Amino acid sequence: MIDILVAGGGYVGLSLAVALKKAAPHLLVELVDPAPAGAWQRDERASALVAAARNLLAVLGVWDKIEPEAEPIRRMVITDSRAGDPVRPVFLTFEGAGTTEEGQPFAHMVPNRAVTGSLLEAAGSLGIPVHWQTSVVDFTSGPHLNEVKLSNGETRQAKLLVACDGVRSKLRDIAGIKTVRFDYGQSGIVTTVEHERPHEGTAEEHFLPAGPFATLPMRGNRSSLVWTERTEDANRLIESDDLVFEEELERRFGHKLGTLRVVGGRKAFPLGLTLARAFVAPRLALAGDAAHGIHPISGQGLNLGFKDVAALAETIVEADRLGLDIGSLSVLERYETWRRFDTFRMGVTTDVLNRLFSNDVTPVRVVRDLGLGIVDRLPGLKSFFIRQAEGLAGRNQPRMLVGEAI
Incomplete structure (x- = not known):
């Protein structure tokens, strides 16, 4: 019998397992993932880690290993135009405002491999078993334990099962948890480019009629x-062939950083909004994309997952210290209450922003550009938005998000 079985070996599942084992070493935690061992090393993507996520990773003891590969975002620029426009007027900038109250950048761009690799190393040092090419086939929740069937033919008895198995979560479906789902008819193309001139830590988001085109600074003369x-x-x-792809890319990227060259693989991911109607069931908790999948327009998807980790780990560890049943619904409902409103708010915000900016209706463009201009002229409002983006707004934050151990 084990205490917690985590299904999913991405950044959410790994950081949750490490957080639990670090705060409560006596807990028996195991992790399963259907991917082959080492598949994470082929992930060429990078993600924006905001201050709150950085605090969590520092508490877990892995940020020092990640930081050498991280690029701080020092400046943000937002434009609204068409792809063929010769001039892109800047409506909103966060210049010099992208720092926390502690003087740190509000976000860093980090290769996904660096995050996953550091968390795997931490899991190994804590003695957390990670079973690759293994998934949960089925589970049955009893009054005291889950009976879990694994794809390798083994079974586990666990007090709590945590689903970190992505936006198409099989565990969520087995539990009968319904979702609110909407397909945007959009896909996000992800790649890495190398450019002639330095980006100087500037992140740009160009709102184009088909959707946002974001360039995010990485180490060296590279952008994600x-x-x-x-x-x-x-x-x-x-x-399309490389020539067509780079020509279309150049039309959107522009020439300000000189000659461009695609240096990473290119992939497209369908975009939609998925919100679970419940985050918990008896002896089951959803975290990360299993609980919520949002549009990348705000760059907050990964950071919402880290917020789930901080809240769920604190809920479980505190319940364990009080001698409570960590898989009971009464315990897990605290986690759901903690996370549902923030997740719903972010889902609605990204949905509204995408609908507002992914169109070419002239009256709508006039109104949204006026709104961006007003925000640009109000330092207090800018600071409010930065604090929201950092993930540190609000009073009742899980301790790890503000840099405190559980």
Whole structure:
């Protein structure tokens, strides 16, 4: 019998397992993932880690290993234009405002491999078993334990099962948890480019009629791209030859950083909104994309997952210290209450922003550009938005998000 079985070996599952074992070493925690061992090393993507996520990783003892590969975001620029416009007026900048109250950048761009690799190393040092090419086939929740069937033919008895198995979560479906789901008809093209001139830590988001085109600074003269297009156009671009792809890329990226060269693989991911109607069931908790999948327009998807980790780990560890049943619904409902409103708010915000900016209706463009201009002229409002983006707004934050151990 074990205490907690985590299904999913991505950054959410790994950081949760490490957080639990670090705060409560006596807990028996295991992790399963259907991917082959080492598959994470082929992940060429990068993600924006905000201050709250950085605090959590520091508490877990892995940020020092990640930081050498991280690029601080020092400046943000937001424009609203068409792809063919010769000039892109800047409506909103966060210049010099992208720092926390502690003087740190509000976010860093980090290769996904660096995050996963550091968390795997921490899991190994804590003695957490990680079973690759293994998934949960089925589970039955009893009054005291889950009976869990694994794809390798083994079974586990666990007080709590945590689903970190992605936006199409099989465990969520087995538990009968319904979702609110909407397909945007868009796909996000992700790749990495190398450019002639330095980016100087500037992140840019160009709102184009098909969706946002974000350039995010990485170490060296490189940038990570999140390029939103209508799904049929995204598929055409992915399948096109290098010359066509780079020509379309250059039309959107511009020439300010000189000659461009695609240096990473290019992939397209369908975009939609998925919100679980419940985050918990008896002896089951959802975390990360299993609980919520949002549009990348705000760059907050990964950071929402880290917030789930901080809240769920604190809920479990405190319940264990009080001698409570960590898998009971009464315990898990504290986690659900803690996370549902923030997740719902972020889902609605990204949905509204995507609908507002992913169109070319002139009256709508006038109104949204006026709104961006007003925010740009109000330092207090800018600071409010930065604090929200850092993930540190609000009073009742899980301790790890503010840099405190559980």
